[in-house]
Amino acid sequence: MVDLAQFHNNGDHLDLQWSDGRLDRVFAVWLRDNSPSPQARHPNGQKLFDITDLAPRVALADVQNVNGALHIRFAPDGHEANFGLEWLRERAAPVDLHAHRRLWGAELARAMPAHGYETVCTDSAAKCRWLADLRDLGFTLVTGVPTEPGTLIEVAEQFGFVRETNYGRFFEVRSDPKPINLANTGLGLSCHTDNPYRDPVPGLQLLHCLVSENDGGNSVVVDGYKAASLLLDQYPADFALLTRHAVPFQFNSAGTALEARARLITLDDRGAVTEVRFNNRSISTFDLPAEVMPDFYRAYRRFAEILQRPELEVTFKAGPGDLFIVDNQRVLHGRKTVGGSGRRHLQGCYADKDSLLSTLRVLERELI
Ligand code: FE2
Numbered sequence: 100m101v102d103l104a105q106f107h108n109n110g111d112h113l114d115l116q117w118s119d120g121r122l123d124r125v126f127a128v129w130l131r132d133n134s135p136s137p138q139a140r141h142p143n144g145q146k147l148f149d150i151t152d153l154a155p156r157v158a159l160a161d162v163q164n165v166n167g168a169l170h171i172r173f174a175p176d177g178h179e180a181n182f183g184l185e186w187l188r189e190r191a192a193p194v195d196l197h198a199h200r201r202l203w204g205a206e207l208a209r210a211m212p213a214h215g216y217e218t219v220c221t222d223s224a225a226k227c228r229w230l231a232d233l234r235d236l237g238f239t240l241v242t243g244v245p246t247e248p249g250t251l252i253e254v255a256e257q258f259g260f261v262r263e264t265n266y267g268r269f270f271e272v273r274s275d276p277k278p279i280n281l282a283n284t285g286l287g288l289s290c291h292t293d294n295p296y297r298d299p300v301p302g303l304q305l306l307h308c309l310v311s312e313n314d315g316g317n318s319v320v321v322d323g324y325k326a327a328s329l330l331l332d333q334y335p336a337d338f339a340l341l342t343r344h345a346v347p348f349q350f351n352s353a354g355t356a357l358e359a360r361a362r363l364i365t366l367d368d369r370g371a372v373t374e375v376r377f378n379n380r381s382i383s384t385f386d387l388p389a390e391v392m393p394d395f396y397r398a399y400r401r402f403a404e405i406l407q408r409p410e411l412e413v414t415f416k417a418g419p420g421d422l423f424i425v426d427n428q429r430v431l432h433g434r435k436t437v438g439g440s441g442r443r444h445l446q447g448c449y450a451d452k453d454s455l456l457s458t459l460r461v462l463e464r465e466l467i
Contacts, residue, residue, distance in 0.1 A: 103184050106169070108162045113169075115191060123191035128157040131173050133190075197371050198344050199235045203324040206327065208413045211242040216422075218258065220411055227462040233303075234459060237426030238320050242416070244307060244422045251307040251448050254389040254422055259454025262301050264294070265355050269448035272306070274437070279352045281380055283439075290321045290406055290431035291378040294449070295348040298359040300376065302452035304427045308417040312441030320413050321431045323375030326405045327364050332397075333405075337398030344395060347383040348376070358383075361403060374428040377406065407429060417445070426452065 101116040113130070115123045128258045131153055134140070152175075160174040168181040178340070212232040219226045219241070232239045244250055251269055255261050261268050271283075278284050293304050306318075331338040365374035387395050388456055405411070417423060425432050427449070437443055 100185055101188055103164065103169075104188075106162065106164070108159050110158050111156070111395075113159060113162060115187065117188065120446075121192070123187075123192050125187070127159045127173065128183065130171060130180075131157045131178065131242060132160070134178060134180040135182070135186075136178065138178070138438035139180065152216065153399075161344050165224040179253075183326045186371055193369075193461050196339075196369070198366070199231070200208040200324065201235045201402060202328060203236060203322050203413075204325055204411045205409065205413055207236070207238075208324075208415065211240055211413075211415065212236055212238065213242055216241050216244045216254070223462055224466060226257065226467055227459065230462065231457060233424055233426065233455060237322065237324070237429035238413075240417075241424070244420050246309045246419050249445060250326050251305050251422060251446050254307070254424075255303075255305055255448060255450045258458040259277050261448050262449040262451055264301070264449060265299070265352075268366070269446050272445040272447055273443060273451060274420065276313040278280040283426055285316075285436065286319070288433045290319055290412075290433035292376055292427050292431055293378070294350075294357075294427070295361060295376045295378045296350040296357040296359050296381050298361075300359070300428050303455065304432070304451040305422060305424050305450065306417070306432070306445050306447045307422040308419055308445050310442045310444040311416070311418050313443045314438035314441070316437035317414050317416050317435045319435065320423070320425060320432045321406055321433075323377065323431050324372050324430050325405070326402065326408075327375055327413060329405050330364075330402050334398070334401050336394075337401050338364065340391070340395050341402060344387055344391060346387070348378065348381050350381050351385045363399065375431070376428070376433055377402075378405050379403075428452075 101121070104116045104118045104249065105115065107114045110127070112124055112126045115125065116214040118121070132150065139147055157186065158174040159171060161172040163170045165181075168183050169187065170179070170181050172179045180221055214232070219229045229239060230242070241254060244254060249269065252261055273283060274285050281288060292300070294301050327338070330341070341363045342365070343362070345362050346362050347358060350357045361376045364372055365376070367373045385395065
């Protein structure tokens, strides 16, 4: 734990100097808003007041360093609270929201993030490593999953909840003589994210191989964040176009008419990529202003070319009992042409990322 070397009360803000030299500035209103006092917080951690209950101008009437905590008396309401130094150190500066993120290319094939199903079900440290890989890489392989149909639901329930769609709780991927979706043919599928025509888009996809007697049909995954970082480095103007303009996606079948508008690359408020949405089969007719259209097509094509670079592709043959999970807002998946007449049968389902991250945080809290 880093100590607080000194602090200076400036009335409406406090300057903190830590023993490692770091300087932080925290504001009186921010401190008052985050008061841990029982008058301000329920024991469950939830806040007991509204922002409008605070004075328009909050000030620091008195600040004392007492036994490893700052004791603060606020003005004008006289509220008092103790702020632990560890809490202040952790929150006084913005944290890197994506510190865990690891970008990858084809080299990941040499160190596949594979986890045994039996082990992750019985060993919470192993489950924690599995879910951390999924958070950090956006892709993991689970091996040894029983090939009983529907078992993928149990895999999803190891960390969260299945997201049911018009395709059901889970869906079959096998050759179909009258497919409503090209997934159910023997054709190769270029890399894509699933269901871009939904709002919100499914955060995770699970694909479980039950039967694989055919030739080919190798699975391919590509890190969309890595591709987006290459686009930014090599063609920044194109990156800017794809992050600024949204395009329509759609899917139609007898009883379904799904539509969503989204950017191919979405950024968060700090400029980090938080979603790649890319699907050649269900992207719809662009409705961009005329002055943007030609440049947008150039950017779209360049991004697609980067996504197809062999050095970004991780190719693997999923055998019976293999189940892979992708972060559907990051990692694109596809398959090579399915050859021969042997049977190939996979089952897929969707799940949301918030439950995954919650389960992971709880495990980390328990294990650390
Ligand atoms: Fe897909």
